[in-house]
Amino acid sequence: MDREDIIEKLLLVCASASTIVIFLIVYYLFKNGVHVLSWDFVFGMTYNPGTDQFGIFPIIVTNFTTAFYSLLIATIIGLPTAIFLSEYSPFWLRNIIKPLIEVIVGIPSVVIGFWGLIVLVPIIRNVFPTTQGQSMLTGSIVLAFMTLPTLISLSEDSLRAVPRAYREASLALGATRWQTITKVILPSASSGIRAAMVLAMGRAVGETMAALMVIGNPYIPWITVNPLEIVRTLPTTIALEFGYVEFYSTHYYALFGMGLILFISVFFMNLVATYFSGRHKL
Numbered sequence: 001m002d003r004e005d006i007i008e009k010l011l012l013v014c015a016s017a018s019t020i021v022i023f024l025i026v027y028y029l030f031k032n033g034v035h036v037l038s039w040d041f042v043f044g045m046t047y048n049p050g051t052d053q054f055g056i057f058p059i060i061v062t063n064f065t066t067a068f069y070s071l072l073i074a075t076i077i078g079l080p081t082a083i084f085l086s087e088y089s090p091f092w093l094r095n096i097i098k099p100l101i102e103v104i105v106g107i108p109s110v111v112i113g114f115w116g117l118i119v120l121v122p123i124i125r126n127v128f129p130t131t132q133g134q135s136m137l138t139g140s141i142v143l144a145f146m147t148l149p150t151l152i153s154l155s156e157d158s159l160r161a162v163p164r165a166y167r168e169a170s171l172a173l174g175a176t177r178w179q180t181i182t183k184v185i186l187p188s189a190s191s192g193i194r195a196a197m198v199l200a201m202g203r204a205v206g207e208t209m210a211a212l213m214v215i216g217n218p219y220i221p222w223i224t225v226n227p228l229e230i231v232r233t234l235p236t237t238i239a240l241e242f243g244y245v246e247f248y249s250t251h252y253y254a255l256f257g258m259g260l261i262l263f264i265s266v267f268f269m270n271l272v273a274t275y276f277s278g279r280h281k282l
Helices: 003-033 039-043 057-088 091-106 109-127 136-160 164-172 177-188 190-206 209-214 234-241 250-279
Strands: none
Touching (some): 003 250, 057 091, 057 136, 057 190, 109 136, 109 209, 136 190, 136 209, 164 177, 177 190, 190 250, 209 234, 234 250
16 A cells, blocks of 8 residues: 555545544534424513523524624625725735734634624713623624634635626726726626625524623513614523533423524525535636
8 A cells, every 4th residue: 555545544534534533523512402303482572591591582583683783794794804805905005904804713702702892882881872782792702703714715706706807808998996896706706706705604593602792691581673782592592501501401492403503504504605615717
């Protein structure tokens, strides 16, 4: 057996081990989560472990509402940044800005959550005196900050993937640079941008520690779209309650059910992102 065969076998072992680990995680999640999956569990309106009521629909709604607000904030900031890096930024400046943006990925989420708790919460409390600072808005801003690298990097890559001939043809026909960007480049890169937005949404939906520290976490959640109210999300509920839950109780299986719904949601978002990214290849 030569060196190439050994390397091939090692790579096969690593790939197989990764697949087995993922399979075991999914299997254990389904094994414990299916015990509570029902219409009343998914669409029930009252979540109160103290009275054995496990309707998680309010948590699902506020989870995705918070993620949507964070995506809205991240898109407002991230898409213009991606356009600047792709179309206007000098090469030397891009080589400074982009690595700085990507450094955010390496910051632990608990550190970002701590920053939100110390800096953002007092600011929100001062701007909106009727709130306590911890709110859906605070959580959305923190999550937007965490999803910015994904949105900016993937959007910028999609914009740069548009062939140079498209730009030159548009300019040759008399279009301005901005008209070229809005009428030619953005439509051509739209599939990649949508994929970036979906992946950023998936990151926001599944984030735990940062949201846990700034979002409020009421004992009994309710449905709201008011960004100034405290809310719960699926990951924060699991993190808050798993430490004291009685093993193999209904509450225990309910937390696994939340994890299962969260997994299915993020998996579906990744499928959508894959569809968008492969829909229009330049």
